[in-house]
Amino acid sequence: MHVPDGFLDAPTSVATGVVAAVGVGVALRKARAELDDRTAPMAGLVAAFVFAGQMINFPVGAGTSGHLLGGALAAVLVGPWTATLCISVVLLVQGLFMADGGLTALGTNITLMAIVGVAVGYAVFRLVLAVLPRTLGSVPVAAALGALVSVPAAATVFTVLFAIGGTADVATGKVLTAMVGWHLVIGIGEAVVTGLVVSAVLASRPDLVHGARGLAARKPLVTSQAAA
Known part of the structure; x- marks a missing residue:
């Protein structure tokens, strides 16, 4: 869902830039509580x-692209704040070196x-987990x-941004249909x-899955010296 340069007008791009800066800044502080020497890798x-x-x-369509987002997966594995940083770093590298977005x-x-x-992905995950065993x-x-809900949710927010400050000569209804339809x-x-x-990681190391905390016993860290 990478949005290209110039697809939204300057005021909308600046506004989302401020939102992104604030979000990443908060995530930088909050992620410290999610990571330790076992989970940082x-x-x-x-x-x-x-x-x-x-x-x-x-x-x-209209200059946009579709692909897996990975936000819900990252949030469940390493926590929502760390996931925000992970996805942000990925997007930065793609923008700087691969002209993606x-x-x-x-x-x-x-x-x-x-x-x-x-x-959205983590909120739905927590809501569903609360009603399941x-x-x-x-x-x-x-x-x-x-993950299922997070992708069309992000596409819907994009359509709202396009309706506010889109520069392409495309009807908002067509953008909504294309974006939400494809991203569903x-x-x-x-x-x-x-x-x-998530199932694969849980099968081998459930103690490293952030979303499974409180459900899995913490395994002892085995070093080469201890193994010897």
């Missing part, structure tokens, strides 16, 4: 996985994918539903990927 792996997933890119649209893309995508088996299901399909795929990845 997971953040790097999550960022790399999301980066790879977002490389599968296809046009949606644009630098003037970076604030918009961070707002849509790193803030809205993460926030409190077992590890509920975590992938809740994560998948969070993408959301289904993202739900499957998210559920499978």
Whole structure:
């Protein structure tokens, strides 16, 4: 869903830039409570996985593109604040070195994918987890539903931004139909990927999954000396 440079007017781009800056600033402070020496490496792996997933890119229309977002997956694995930072770093690297999106649209893309995508995905995950049995088996299901909802939610917010400050000569209704329609399909795929990845991590190291805290026993850290 990378928004290109010039697709939104300057006031809208500046506004989303402010939202993105505030969101990332808050995440930088809050992420300290989510990470420790055991979980910090997971953040790097999550960022790399999301980066790879977002490389599968296809046009949606009017200069925009569609791909997996990864916000819900990242939030469940490493926590919502850390997930916001992971997605933001991925978007920054893509904008700087791969011309994916644009630098003037970076604030918009961070707002849509790193803030809205993460926030909605994690909120739905927590809501679903609250009504399901409190077992590890509920975590992938809740994560998948969070991913499913987060993708069209971000597309809907983009359409609102386009209605406010879009510069392309395209009817807002057509943008809404294209963006939400395509991203609903993408959301289904993202739900499957998210559920499978979370299940795989839970099967091997449930203690490292942020969304499973309180449901999984903390495993002792095994070092090479202890193993010897």
